[in-house]
Amino acid sequence: MLKVIQYIVDMGASVMLPIVIAIISICIGVKVGKAIRSGLMIGVGFVGMGLIVDMMNAQLGPAAQAMSEKFGLSLSVVDIGWPGASPMTWASNIAIVAIPIAILVNLFMLLAKMTKTVNIDIWNIWHMTFTGAIAYAVTGSYWIGILGVVFHAAIAYKLGDLWAPLMTDYFELDGLTVPHGTSAYMAPIACLVDVVIDKIPGVKNVDITADSLQEKVGVLGEPIVIGGILGAVIGFLAGYSPKEALPLGVNMSAVMVLMPKAVKCIMEGLMPLSERAKEILTKKFGSSEFYIGLDPAILLGDAQVVTTGLIFIPLTLLIAIIVPGNRVLPFGDLATISFFIAIAVAVHKGNIFRTLLSGSAIMYMTIWIANQTIPWMTALAKTTGTTDGKNLVAALDQGGSPITYMYTEIFTKENVIGAVVIAVIYVICLLFTINHSKKRAEALKAAEE
Numbered sequence: 213m214l215k216v217i218q219y220i221v222d223m224g225a226s227v228m229l230p231i232v233i234a235i236i237s238i239c240i241g242v243k244v245g246k247a248i249r250s251g252l253m254i255g256v257g258f259v260g261m262g263l264i265v266d267m268m269n270a271q272l273g274p275a276a277q278a279m280s281e282k283f284g285l286s287l288s289v290v291d292i293g294w295p296g297a298s299p300m301t302w303a304s305n306i307a308i309v310a311i312p313i314a315i316l317v318n319l320f321m322l323l324a325k326m327t328k329t330v331n332i333d334i335w336n337i338w339h340m341t342f343t344g345a346i347a348y349a350v351t352g353s354y355w356i357g358i359l360g361v362v363f364h365a366a367i368a369y370k371l372g373d374l375w376a377p378l379m380t381d382y383f384e385l386d387g388l389t390v391p392h393g394t395s396a397y398m399a400p401i402a403c404l405v406d407v408v409i410d411k412i413p414g415v416k417n418v419d420i421t422a423d424s425l426q427e428k429v430g431v432l433g434e435p436i437v438i439g440g441i442l443g444a445v446i447g448f449l450a451g452y453s454p455k456e457a458l459p460l461g462v463n464m465s466a467v468m469v470l471m472p473k474a475v476k477c478i479m480e481g482l483m484p485l486s487e488r489a490k491e492i493l494t495k496k497f498g499s500s501e502f503y504i505g506l507d508p509a510i511l512l513g514d515a516q517v518v519t520t521g522l523i524f525i526p527l528t529l530l531i532a533i534i535v536p537g538n539r540v541l542p543f544g545d546l547a548t549i550s551f552f553i554a555i556a557v558a559v560h561k562g563n564i565f566r567t568l569l570s571g572s573a574i575m576y577m578t579i580w581i582a583n584q585t586i587p588w589m590t591a592l593a594k595t596t597g598t599t600d601g602k603n604l605v606a607a608l609d610q611g612g613s614p615i616t617y618m619y620t621e622i623f624t625k626e627n628v629i630g631a632v633v634i635a636v637i638y639v640i641c642l643l644f645t646i647n648h649s650k651k652r653a654e655a656l657k658a659a660e661e
Contacts, residue, residue, distance in 0.1 A: 229507075230255035232334055237485045240492055246484050253481030260474030261509050264467055271443075271463050272525060272547040278450035280529055280541060287532060289586055293544020294551075294609040297589075298338045301610075303596040304345035306357045307338075313358065314340050317365040322502075329372030329391050330489065331505035336392045340364040343616040346585070349592040351623045363619050369505075371396040374645050375555055376503045377652035382558035383511060385479070387486055388504050394609050395508035395554040398574045400641035402556035403648040405570035420565040422515040435515035439468035442522040449526055468518055475513030482506070511554040516562045521550025523564075524571055531575050538583045545608040552578065552608075559648065578612035581634065584627055585611045588620060614638045 234251030238244055280287070301307060314337045321327040331337075343364040348357025372391025379385040390396055410416050422435055443464025447457025486504050511517055528542045528549060545552075553571040560566035589605040610616060614634050621631035 227255065228335055229258060229333070232332065233481065233485055236332060237488065240485075240488050242484050242488050250481045250484045254478050255481075257474050257477030257479075257481060258507075258509075260477060261471065261512070264471055264474065267463060268467060268547040271460055272446065273543065275446050275450040275452070275460060276525055276529070276543060276546040278452070279446070279526060280543075282449075282451045287539055287541035289539045289604045289606045290541050291543045291545055291582065291606050291608050291611075293546075293607060294548070296544055296605075297342065297607040297610050300593055300596050301338045301342045301345050304341070304348070304592065305354070305595075306344040306348050306361065307341050309358070310341035310344060310361050311337050313361050314365045317362055318369055321366065321369055327369040327373055328376070328502050329369045329389055329505045330502050331369065331372070331391055332485075333392070333505055333507050336507055337365075339392045339397075339610055339613075340368060342610040343613070343619055346588050346592055346616055347620050347623065349595050350588050350620055353623075356623055360616075360619050364615050367615055368392045368396060371399075372503060372505050374649040375399065375558075377649055378555060378558040379503070381652055381655070382561060383514060385510065387490060387502075388482070388506055388510070390508045390511060390555065391505040393508040394552045394578075394613070395511060397613055397615050398552055398578065399555035399559060400638065400645040401574050401577065402553075402559040402567070402570035403644040404641045405573055406559055406566060406648070407644055409566055409569065418565045419563050421562045422519055422564070423562070435468040435519065436465045438515070438519050439522065440465040442519065446522065446525055464522060468515060471518060472513035472515075475510050478506075478510055508551055508554055511558075512550055514554075514557065514562075516557045516564055516567070517550050517554045520553055520557060520564055520567045520571060521548075523568065524549045524553065524575065527568070527572065528575050528579075531572060532579050535576060535579045535583065538579055539586065539604075540579055540582050540606045540608070542579070542608060549575075577614065577634070577637075578608050580612075581614060581617045582606050582608050582612035584630060585617060585620075587626075 230251035232251075233254050234247045237247035237250055242250070311334060314331075315334075318327070318329070318331050322330065340361050344357040344360035347360040348354055351357075368391045372389040375391075375396060376389040379389050380387075422438065440461040442461075444457045444461030446464075447460040450457075452460065482504065489504065490502065525546050528546060532538055532540065532542050552574055553567055556570050556574065557564075557567050560570065583606070586604055586606050589607055589611050590603075593605040618631055618635050618638070621627065
C-alpha cells in the first residue's frame with residue numbers, strides 16, 4: 213500500500229491530486245462521471261499553474277542570478293528552493309510513512325474536535341515530511357523523525373483553522389483554507405507587524421493596493437500592466453538589454469492574466485467535492501463548520517500577491533546582504549517568492565505597503581534560519597544521495613521554516629540562544645494570529661447577519 217502511495221506521489225501534484233480528488237469524491241457519494249470531470253479539471257488547473265511557475269522559474273531564475281552577479285553578491289551557498297528540497301524530502305526514509313501519519317493526525321484532530329481543517333492536498337505533506345526528514349538525518353533517530361512529522365502536521369492543521377476566515381473574507385474562497393507551506397507558517401509574522409503598524413501615526417494610514425493604483429493612474433495600475441513593468445524593471449536590474457528585458461516584462465504580464473484563470477479551473481473542480489463533504493460533515497457533526505485544505509498556489513490568483521512577489525525578487529537579494537553572517541544566496545525560491553507572502557497580503561487586506569514591511573520581516577527571518585540549517589540540509593542531501601557532502605545545500609522554503617528549526621534544535625542544541633529568540637518571537641506572533649483570526653471571524657459573521 214505504501215509503495216502504491218509513493219508511486220502516485222512520484223507522478224507529481226498535477227496527476228496525484230486529480231486521482232485523489234476523484235477517488236475521495238466517489239467514496240463520499242459524488243457521481244462517478246462528475247467525480248472524474250472534477251479531478252481532471254483540477255489537474256488542468258495545476259498543469260496550467262505548473263506551466264506558469266516553470267516559466268517564471270525559467271525567466272526569473274536567470275534574471276535573479278544575473279542580478280546577484282551584477283551587484284557583486286558573494287554569498288557562497290545557493291538556495292535550491294522547493295523544486296530541489298521537495299524531491300530530496302520524498303527520497304528520505306521518513307517519506308514512505310509520512311503521508312499515512314499526516315492523514316491519521318488530521319483524522320484524530322477532526323474526531324477530537326481539535327481542528328476544522330480537512331486536508332486533501334497530499335502533495336504538500338512534503339512540508340511536514342521535511343521536518344521529520346531533517347530531524348532524522350541530523351539525530352539519527354527514526355522516532356524523532358516520525359514525531360517531527362506529527363509535530364509539524366498538528367501545527368499546520370491549526371494554522372488552517374486560523375487562516376480560514378481570511379480565505380473567505382479576502383480571497384473569496386469560501387470553505388477552503390491553506391494549512392501548509394511557507395504561506396501558512398510565515399504569515400503569523402504579518403499579524404504582529406499589522407498590529408505594530410496600527411500604532412504608528414501617519415504610517416497606519418498608508419494604503420496602497422492594485423485597485424487604488426488603478427484608480428489613480430488608470431490603465432497603468434491594471435495587473436497586466438504592473439506585471440509588465442515589474443518584469444521589465446527586474447530585467448534591467450539584471451543588466452539585460454531591452455531585447456531581453458522587455459520579453460521578461462511581457463511574460464510577467466502573462467502570469468498576472470493566466471494565473472487567476474488556472475486557479476479558477478481548480479476552484480471549479482473542487483466544488484462538487486466541497487459541497488458533498490460539507491453536506492456529510494454537517495449531518496455527522498451538526499452545525500460544525502469544516503474547511504478543505506488546499507495548496508497555497510490557489511492564492512496566486514490575487515493581483516496583490518503576484519505584484520508584491522515580483523517586488524520581493526530584488527528586495528530579497530537586498531535583505532540577504534544585510535542579514536548578519538548570512539551565506540545563503542536566494543535563488544531557487546525567488547521566482548515563487550509570492551508563496552512566502554501570500555497570506556500576509558490577506559492579513560493586510562491587500563495593502564501592498566504593509567505587505568512590503570511584514571514581508572521584509574518574513575524574508576529576514578527565513579534567510580536567517582536557512583543560514584543556520586545549512587549543515588542540516590547538507591546532511592539530508594547526503595543521506596538521500598543528492599550530494600556527496602562536499603557541496604553545501606540550503607533552501608529558503610522549509611530550510612527557513614521556524615517550525616522545523618525549533619523542533620530540530622530541541623534535539624541538537626547547536627544554537628540554543630538563536631532557537632529561543634525565534635521561539636519567543638514566533639509564539640508571540642501566533643498569539644496575535646489567534647486574536648486576529650477571532651476578530652476576522654466575528655466580523656465575517658456580523659457581515660453575514
